[in-house]
Amino acid sequence: MTRAIIGMVAAALIAAAGTVVVIGVHRPATSAVGAITPAAAEEAPAPIYFQDPDGKPFYSPTPRKTPDGRDYRPVPAGADVSFDEDAPAAMPPTPAASAGSGERRIKYYRNPMGLPDTSPTPKKDSMGMDYIPVYEGDDSDDGFVKLSPGKIQRTGVKSEPAARRVIRTMVRAPGTIALDERRISVIAMRSESFILKVADVTTGSHVAKGQPLMEIYSPSVSSAAAEYLATITSKTIGGDVAYGRGSRQRLMNLDVPDAAISAIEKSRTVPTSIEWTAPRDGIVLERNAIEGMRVQPGGVLFRIADHSVVWALIDVAERDLGMIAKGQPVAVKARSFPGREFSGKVDVIYPEINKETRTARIRAELQNPDLILLHDMYVDAEIDTGTGEAVLSVPDSAVMDTGSRQAVFVDKGQGRLEPREVKIGHRGGGYVEVRQGLADGEAVVVSANFLVDAESNLKAALKGFAEGAQQ
Template identity: 80%
Template sequence: MIRALTVTAVAALIAAAGTAFVVTQRQPARAIAIVGPVAAAESAPIYFQDPDGKPSYSLDPKKTLDGRDYRPVPAAADVNFDEAAMPSTATAGASDRKIKYYRNPMGLPDTSPAPKKDSMGMDYIAVYEGDDIDDGSVKLSPGKIQRTGAKSEPAARRVIRTIVRAPGTIALDERRISVIAMRSESFILKVANVTTGSHVVRGQPLMDVYSPSVSSAAAEYLATITSKTVGNDLAYGRGSKQRLMNLDVPDAAISAIEKTQIVPISIEWTAPRDGIVLARNAIEGMRVQPGGVLFRIADHSVMWALIDVAERDLGAVSKGQTATVRARAFPGREFSGKVEVIYPEINKETRTARIRIELPNPDLALLHDMYVDAEIDTGTREPVLAVPESAVMDTGSRQTVFIDKGQGRFEPREVKTGHRSAGYVEIRQGVAEGESVVISANFLIDAESNLKAALKGFAEGAQQ
């Protein structure tokens, strides 16, 4: 069409100038050469083109939408859009190969052993040796590759660090909780200045208790260690001391009886461990029945983080993996620990599994029932074969990548994927190390592959 416009414009110029011109047509470029003595006619524009080089033309001066003038094109600068007149490097390289046949430019099931035109006057496309390999690959021209922006990257080994993020709460270590309860009928004579929330240390006095059973056992033990007449006093003394221990009398009280050789009226009960007083039920003058809990003390130096991991992420979590816990009460601070226990049950309402992480708590910052967020490192420290995530096309039932075979040929290949992290995905099967995979515009290549497959099936059906 542009060639027709050019000839028409030149004819108009000849009629307007009133000067004789000789119009010749060269072969095969079909470029129009104007010979004449009028220099003004040679420099006069024959049409106008978009200033950005877009395929938009006008016979009269025109402006773009943003107010820029169309570029005037004189006869000397006219271009020819005939593909035969513009040999490119790709065409020059293709001329070195042997043409097998010519195919219909519209993809119809029609081929010809010699150059041919279709009913619309379009030239049939040459098919060279190697271009019609039926291996499932896709062949794209360099121009199409450039327009689609297809890029490739070799598959290489990388360390994939997959992070599982989940919320949770802080809980007490069940192994670090102590309860002070009487094992015989007793009376509380005095309670130390200890309240709920107080921090106590091992051996710190908590209360004075009078118990008839304890006093009787203490008198019997004192009689055995002070008597020198009975031959089996040593064995008898061990039995009496064991009775005091069975009544949970503190070791400090037993040592005081041995040292002073006096049976005390009341026994001083002390804290069995360092920790925080969670409950104080002891009241001065109260009567305590056997089994009555008077104090409950918990050690906060080590806490548990109970994390609720989604069911879909449970398969990646295993015992011994490192975890980072952040408390919402302390922004910017991290607590490190390891996965110690994976509880063998799934919450049917939330579809989560609970795991336990032990966290050192030397400054007692973590408190019971505090909300936290955990990041569990489920990746491996060994490098694995990986490609960018954009290279993998996931259809739900299978994953596919395009292998760049070079010279514009791309081969679709099914792969098996693994862990994902930081924009990369592990490839467990389907791609070898060093093979180039398409990392961008692979969906366009896939569309081209589907189109060619459809045209091929249509051609085979028409031939049958």
């Protein structure tokens, strides 16, 4: 905030009422606060306004008293507020004197309250405040914002060069664990059978491939086994080899385990019961087999799933779907096991959107050697959508985004800042990609750029006032 804005607000409010309240005014540490003695008042210069004796932000253009009867403190011109260390003196030199002394030439004087009033010579306003000189070059229309070194230091303006960096944009989304559909096995009979015995296996038990599950008797299996045994015997004395292969295939079509067929070939006897074994390593999800029961063709007796590899089904928000691609790395953390992380890649992007949650589902395959990831378990996923290529980028704080336009301040040195419109891309890791409008190595303002933007808007407004008054 500059002296002109404060003065403009004070003038407008003083004209409307005898007392105004100004927020954000800070008096220099050297200004004395308190009543002035009569002897000092005779030597003090004429006051330009009066302030509350306690230093509160209450002002009056004429002498007045507080509600408790104390006089307002007179404020002389020398104690007026100034925020610029390079502010002009109380009585600036005339244009002729400035030109003769070799200093910068004064073009005109503007109203100290920021009103649209200028003068070619020094003058005072109605409150006795001096008009502020405007030097040549101060109002140049070259598109740059100029700040003094003192103002740059006070506002904390800092610059950083644009550079090429690898931007990692993480998409975070919740998900659930699901079984791999390709690793589920169902044990069902293909012919009418009777269960003679069931192994000590229950739902939730872990079984290994080839482990016995039950013993069954099936008339169809026994008939096929007798036929195959007869074929084997005849083949040894010159039988039809092709017919023998067909007999064995019949046993395989009845889903008889390979171990049982091998036992028939070795023993050369027709078994009264067949031992049924587990087709894969996994956990028993379903057990319907009961000793003595009769099983019709198609009846499911066991369902076994391999948990060593599972799926993570992740629900990504619709707005983030455009950044997701197959093959991107996925890091999954289970809420039940903090500190553990499971890695995978995006395998499938399902071609549908949930109309209720407006999310898209993607699938990642995860290794689960410890079998701690269970079906329907909740997980949190992070998808790295970065390309791995270095792109031109600047810190997030350097970009002023209005929604439809983005701009940065380019530091040209010596307090000259150039506002420039840019086109941005991905964000991540505190940086934003700049696709257009900036070159590699150009320094941009990364802090206090909103203060710089306010300063540039203020100067543009004051310049507009001065040009209107001159016209």
